[in-house]
Amino acid sequence: MLRDRYGPSGWWPGETPLEIAVGAVLTQNTAWGNVEKAIALLQEHSMLDVQRIHSARPETLASLIRPSGYYNLKAVRLKNLVQVIMELSAGNVDAFFNRDLEDLRSVLLGVNGIGKETADSICCYAAGKIIFVVDAYTRRILSRHGMMEEPSDYETIRHLFEATLPRDLAVYKDLHAYLVFVGKDFCRKGKPKCESCPLKGWA
C-alpha cells in the first residue's frame, strides 16, 4: 500500500555516509527541518569531516548545530561517534562501516549517545546493512492498528518486521521511510488524519 502511494523513498537524505550518521544523531527527538539547518551550518564551516569534528572544541561544534536542539549534548555525541571511527579505522569512514552488521551495531551501541534507533539508522542508511529501524512513528502506527501489544520491546518490533520482510535493502530503507511519512503527515500524535491516511483500511 505504501509503495503504491509513495514510490521509491530516496532515503536517507544526505550525500555521504558521514552526513547520514551525523544526521541520525542530530535528529534524535528533533524535527528534521531543524537538523537540515544544523547540517548546512556544519557544511558551510567545512565541519562535516571526521578529523574536523574530532579536533573541534565541543562548544564550537555546539554553536554550529544549535538549530537541531540539545546542542551541548549532541556536540558531545558527535565527538563520541567520530572518536570511535578514529580509534577503530583511523578516521576512515568507509573502512569503519565496512564490517559485519553485528560488529558495527555493537560498536555503535557502545558509543555514549547512540541508542538502538540511531545505531540501526546508521547501520541501514549509512552502512547499507539489512536491519529494520524502529522509531516512535513505527510504534504509534502499529499500536493504532492493533498490531502491537503495548508496551512492546524495541527488539520485538524489529524482529516482527525482519521475520516478514524480504531480505532486500531497498525494501528496508523504503518501509521505514514510509512509516515516517505516514507518522508525520497522518498518524500524528495530536490529531490523526485517519480518513485520508494511506493505511486506512489496513487492519
Next chain:
DNA sequence: GTCCGGTCCT
C-alpha cells in the same frame, strides 16, 4: 502550548 525520525542518568 505542543511536538519533534531518543538517549542517558538518577
Next chain:
DNA sequence: AGGACGGGAC
C-alpha cells in the same frame, strides 16, 4: 519510572 536536554515550526 522520571527528569534533563532545547531550538524551531505550527
